[in-house]
């Protein structure tokens with residue numbers, strides 16, 4: 001029931017009249033927050049007797065807004081349900097809006113629902129202050145805190161029948177992401193609305209911060225409160241740190257430490273606490289702001305893959321000037337730069353922003369997408385990968401868009417939903433998008449614009465909702481310039497662009513090699529890589545990037561005996577030891593027929609420089625043989641050993657040269 005007595009209502013009516021007619025607002029006539037809001041509405045030229053004008057968003061536009069706020073909607077569902085249940089007997093609805101006051105979801109009492117719709121308390125309606133005057137949602141957004149607006153405190157006459165309590169929801173970076181609101185009939189009791197909304201927002205923000213800590217690469221989670229018994233409850237403060245810097249926090253933590261949202265992403269540990277970061281997981285530290293003693297519980301974010309810092313064996317470390325920040329997750333190696341790109345991609349995916357991955361073959365684009373999917377809020381939704389280059393052009397259309405029963409000869413009975421619809425609610429990963437034919441690009445663009453897919457042979461389009469990640473090894477910008485790729489599709493895909501660098505540009509390469517080597521499981525079998533072999537590997541150009549490196553090391557380790565050391569002799573020809581040759585010469589093993597080359601041939605290898613004259617295959621081979629023989633004083637066995645080929649093969653080669 002309205003908190004106002006009959007007498008108060010009459011007084012309030014008088015105050016409204018005075019404000020409307022003369023712009024006068026006596027002191028303490030209405031709560032300060034209401035007074036400020038009325039003044040804002042009047043300054044914006046809003047008349048109190050203006051009819052509430054709403055033009056709720058049509059379904060497709062609303063769907064786009066809901067998709068854009070997917071994380072908020074997803075996380076707020078339990079709170080909305082609980083609030084709706086609490087309103088079951090109170091003629092009310094629980095409402096979630098976005099950061100502008102647009103209603104994304106409304107749940108509640110069936111009896112009130114019809115009236116709520118007539119009052120525009122329905123998805124698609126906007127309850128900003130500019131739209132609806134003083135109201136709990138809009139005013140909570142304007143004020144940044146919990147607001148209750150009771151009956152005649154509403155600015156527009158038409159809204160006086162409502163009593164509403166709303167509080168903004170902040171995301172883990174402290175930004176207002178939306179509002180939770182309880183709205184009902186002003187004549188009915190709305191008991192404990194403030195406490196319920198406050199509790200719901202605290203729960204939601206707690207969950208959101210925990211999720212961020214688990215998924216955004218944070219390495220430390222701190223629970224804190226001035227009283228230890230609050231630890232472990234939704235009312236504890238939560239701080240997440242990445243590389244010693246505050247990366248996420250809930251509102252309670254900011255409040256306890258006297259910080260504002262600007263500290264997130266900026267403040268280091270030392271700016272917050274009087275005491276080191278390391279130590280026992282339960283401690284009492286003094287906050288720098290206010291000097292209040294805080295009880296802290298420090299842990300790794302749960303659900304975060306266990307990170308083993310990769311340390312190079314001492315002899316490798318000696319050669320590395322700066323210790324590389326590499327981590328192993330499963331068998332995958334991540335450096336700080338890829339980690340940062342991953343964190344941005346996860347945020348983009350969560351916010352329904354398309355991600356475009358570029359990088360040479362084997363740089364790990366698919367591995368990256370799978371890691372991003374696992375760490376996103378969509379981890380339990382499907383990730384559907386389609387390699388646009390691997391499917392013949394004629395089949396790609398039906399593969400992507402699906403088809404109805406009997407749409408074409410050879411079509412499966414009962415049709416096929418197509419890969420796009422299989423990705424419903426999850427991520428569609430279009431690999432090698434640069435290879436997609438222009439006609440299909442146009443169809444894909446329509447799907448992205450309309451949120452609908454028209455299967456082959458179907459009369460009606462089907463609504464689809466998915467996040468998009470596209471990847472290519474091609475220079476898409478150049479493809480657009482050449483007319484091979486549609487510019488409108490390019491801009492549609494390229495909201496967040498992530499470029500994975502080729503291995504040859506990633507430094508320090510020897511540390512990456514070492515990390516990938518560790519990931520093969522070699523240490524467990526006491527297999528080591530000697531420094532000469534490591535030098536050969538670090539000197540290679542790695543045109544196949546991480547794929548080539550990982551495959552090679554896995555093969556070497558699989559073939560090695562437990563406790564053995566891998567040396568240059570074990571490496572394939574093109575990676576074997578580089579010898580100072582003057583003048584530089586192309587790799588001779590490339591000249592020898594494959595059958596002559598043992599898999600692990602230790603042979604001369606010098607990168608073919610661009611300036612090197614293109615010698616014929618035979619002359620390059622001859623050159624290599626001559627040099628090997630000269631270097632070993634004509635000793636065939638030694639030259640063959642150096643070339644990594646069998647003595648008999650060298651004999652055969654020399655013989656054939658004489659003819």
Ligand SMILES: Nc1ncnc2c1ncn2[C@@H]1O[C@H](COP(=O)(O)OP(=O)(O)OP(=O)(O)O)[C@@H](O)[C@H]1O
Pocket residue numbers: 331332333334359360361362363364365366367368431473516546547548550551
């Ligand atoms: N971060 C990583 N750490 C270790 N190995 C990796 C990593 N990323 C990729 N690899 C290795 O490279 C292989 C190829 O990765 P992926 O398929 O993701 O490359 P890609 O860029 O998508 O290649 P393509 O463009 O040819 O499809 C993986 O199977 C794995 O062996």
